[in-house]
Amino acid sequence: MTNPLLADWQSDFQLPPFAEITDADFAPAFDAAMAEGRAAYAAIAQMADAPSYANTIEAMEQADALLDRVAGVFFNLAGADSTPAREDLQRDLSPKLSAYSSEIVNNRALFDRVETLWHARDSLGLDAEQARVLMLYRRMFVRAGAALEGADATRLTEVKSRLASLGTQFTQNLLGDERGWHMPLDDLSGLPDFVISSARAAAEERGLDGHVITLSRSLIVPFLQFSNRRDLRERAYSAWTARGANGGDTDNRAIAAEVLALRSERAKLLGYETFADYKLETEMAGTPDAVRNLLTQVWQPARATAMEDAAKLEAMLQADGQTGPLQPWDWRYYAEKLRRAEHDLDEATLKPYLSLDNMIAAAFDCAHRLLGLEFRPLDVPLYHPDARAWEVTRNGRHMAVFIGDYFARGSKRSGAWCSTMRSQRKLGGEVRPVVVNICNFAKGDPALLSYDDARTLFHEFGHALHQMLSDVTHGFISGTSVARDFVELPSQLFEHWLEVPGVLAEHARHVTTGEPMPQDLLDRLLGAQNFDLGFATVEYIASALVDLEFHAGPPPSDPMQKQAEVLDALGMPQAIRMRHATPQFAHVFSGDGYSSGYYSYMWSEVMDADAFDAFREAGDAFDPDTAEKLERFILSAGGSAEAETLYTAFRGRMPGVDALLRGRGLAA
Template sequence: MPNALLDPWTTPFGLPPFAAIRDEDFGPAFDVALAEARANIAAIAGAAEAPTFANTIAAMELAEAALDRVSGVFYNLAGADSTPAREALQRDLAPKLSAFASEMTNNRALFDRVEAVWQGREALAGEERRVLELYRQMFVRSGAKLEGEAAARLTAVKSRLAVLGTQFSQNLLADEREWFMELAEADLEGLPDFVRDAARAAGVEKGASGPVVTLNRSLIVPFLQFSPRRDLRQKAYAAWGARGANGNATDNRGVAAEILALRDERAKLLGYASFADYKLEPEMAKTPAAVRDLLLRVWEPAKRQAEADAAVLQAMMAADGVNGPLEAWDWRYYSEKRRKAEHDLDEAALKPYLSLESMIAAAFDCANRLFGLEFRALPGPFYHADVRGWEVTRKGAHVAVFLGDYFARGSKRSGAWCSAMRSQRKLGADVRPIVVNVCNFAKGTPSLLSYDDARTMFHEFGHALHQMLSDVTYGFISGTSVARDFVELPSQLYEHWLEVPQVLERHARHWQTGEPMPADMLKRLLAAGTYDQGFATVEFVASALVDLAFHEGAAPADPMAMQAQVLEGLGMPRAISMRHATPHFAHVFSGDGYSSGYYSYMWSEVMDADAFAAFEEAGDAFDPAVAARLEKFILSAGGSQEAEALYLAFRGRMPGVEALLKGRGLDAA
């Protein structure tokens, strides 16, 4: 039977032939692609010719082409549109792909060839020297120098970690998919129309008889902001906080404990004092001490601000006749009332000016003014009916394909992310990227965003630009293949353009009348930019410090007890929870990506505040000279140099934490 994943793709721009791909195609396609990759690696390792960059490193770059193609499709679909068949295959693939990776890095003949090329590295320069350095680092950090029992144990540890990461993700998705709270019409009292509409749409999606609240952030957060029903807020918040910790088959607490123990063992096998030392070695921060120093410098002013805000909210609650202390399910409700009172800013009145369509247009317009990119809608079909596509061009030349998958659904994991179905490279052919932004906005007619939603969309589009504007030879350093604490710089930097008044004046228009956002509303919106940053900073930094504590020393036998201990030591404000508690901390436990690395958003924020200041100093948010430097040294450069060298080339100096504190309104806290 034909397999669309293995047959040549004749689709425009080499897009996957989504309509022809069946779930049953993936297993056989992975088998063929893995066999091809193994054969290619064996040929490189067993080559009779003396090792060179071309016949060893460059050859490895192309050895997994078929596997990259199949994986690029499958893992995008598995995260954004899961099915039972895809989830089962994910569980099956986790140990298989881990075994293949271990086979490659444990291949002594292959590593010897890499080492031989490394010995002659003085003859290389530029991208070749950098790619060689990173390949060798990958081999060594994967255990290539280990032998015997140690090598075998490390392989087993990595395989088990791959299985557990998949299990953690699927447990979390199951909890988020299965829970919802039905609402009677009377329970909608006090909710703005956009929340009522979202609840009714969610009820239809869940097959309920009426409106529901789900654990989708774009629904539960506005419910917590606007519902006057404290009992319902408490029930919803409890379910949100209990994801992955319900004492059932999808409970993640034991999974997290095993992951932490195996990470600690992995680090010790490789000769590191802790997993944090191992993980941070190739990052900008380098050491756990540097991470802790940054986080604690931000923690104290953030905590002071949060405690001052809590006192105001407590007084508001008492004025409403509610006895007892301010709780986590009260904060957003009273904070929203306070924002409306102090800034005359009502999210229900703001949302009609922030339709999804207008914000997509704003993101595209900024990319055009900064980098000359143009976007032409493509007809599809894509992997889901909700997905939209655009061809990205510059001066008539094809740059990339961009896919936007914006709406929440039960088959999609929570959060927002950017990925590439195909990454840019020049080796072998001029390969242009296929980039995907995935969000979880509430679907509506039209879909109206909160300002936070709009920031999320700009954030993910910043990642997309990093992929689309990549201009390197080797896929290994393409796009977002950079240090973890540098990867968030382009995304967080792009958020700043949403705050540029001329952008909102042009694009924040009422979805019905087309009228621009009133000048006084725009002024109030921008003036409230640092509102409630004590809360936002505390919930983030607490999560980052717990993540660091988990990995900085011996693995805790009881992660929940350590979480409680860390929060108590910090003096965590009573009415604020971690942004991501351990059982649903997917950044840290669904894979190694952000383990010991959740701090990286804040590390990058130190740079993004300073980077946008370069535009401010030029007197124009769209200054062409600064934009050209940004593209040359950050967005197009990928991982072609160390992150610090790239930032220095762009800005001329490294920033301090002061710009971050000022940007969050905490410099005087």
């Protein structure tokens, strides 16, 4: 029988035939795809013809077409709907794919062809995009160790293979801890209906009666906000923050130590003093000092604000007759009470106006008003009943397929992310993308979101727009293939449209009555935008600085001790923890993507705060001229130029930190 992953896909929009694919199909499909890729690269390397852009760079661009297709399906499913077979295969694949990648970048004949083109680049008649792609290919080879020889080259391959395996194990350990824990809930006191409904749905998913709390953020956070039982809040919070550090087979602490040691070795093999120096070389920040400078500028005002808030919350705790200081499992509970007191606002009142369907419609409406996009529901087979799909068009032209998978479940890793099953490119024929947004919202009937959940939905949809509107020739620079500290600009910028009063006035409608959110409630919601941002900023910056210091010096033999030292030096408030403690810091340890790069959310926020000011200055959040510049220089451009060049083309200059501080309510 033909393997469906290898056959031509005849479905609408050439979507994967999910109903025909079984777990047993993936391993042979990967083997076939890697064999095809190896043959293609060998043909390029062994070609007798002199190197040209077409026979070398363009040929390499298309060599992995089948592997990209197979991997696009598998890794989306491995993250969003894992099975034991997929987890086993992912562990097996990690070193194989790492070895495959190393074979390519260590192929001296391939590198020599790229070098020949690089030295002749001024005489090749390349356009701007081609020149950029040639530079990026050469840089990729050099940074991957193509210039190394002998024992150093062999060792680098071993290091990268081991890192790939460790990243997979880290992620699967975390998923195992999250999937393996739940807390039966007999006392529902203080919990609003939407939390009770979500806790009941979580129990049903596990085949249990009653209600349970799980380690899904969209369930545990509202539980911590509302439960009157301090002892249960402590128990749930302790389990949440202990993920990856429970001992046994799923403990991530030794993995983190080995990852940091191997990354340091990798950097030194490539001639860098530290891994942070290596990693930041290609980012907008450039150096560890630039990152520290940004984070410390924001840390002090954020910490001061958080300490003022902590004093208020501790007074409320003591007024309740509780003993001892304010603890991390108390913060959200008393912050919710304080928000009600200061802004007459509580989550239980808000959530009926923030149904998932209404917030999806709001995101689509903003994309239509800004960028002319239309979204048509598709009735097509997908990989899970929770997932749904839309065709994205503009002026009748097909732009993308968008898949949204919004609910938490035991087979899905935690967090929220955007990925593609197929990326945009023009080389070899026009290819439009298949873009996926994954979230972990609590299931309900209907599903209701917190305001933070709604911001998450808008955030991931901003990433999706970056993919949908990509308009480049080379897949190598398509969509979100940009500097890590630039990639969060479109996502964080799109969050601002949730704050536009007209958007909520139109789409924030009561799930039962259909009535719009009352104006006074809307005013109070928007007036509370900066509430508790001292807390949010402190927990984030603490994580970003720990990540940086892990990689900016000698690798710590005990990462937990290093984490404690960094937090102590910062004067971390006792009642606030890192957003992601080391054993669950998947951004940093599941792969190299955000290693030395967790700061990038704040680096991008400097730009997104300034970028939204461009719409304010135009006097219209949907100003068409500003939106056209945003698409031309940011959303459609991919990695076709340096990030600073693209941003300056959009805004006319680079921003300072002032707009960020104002946006977070931290300006003096």
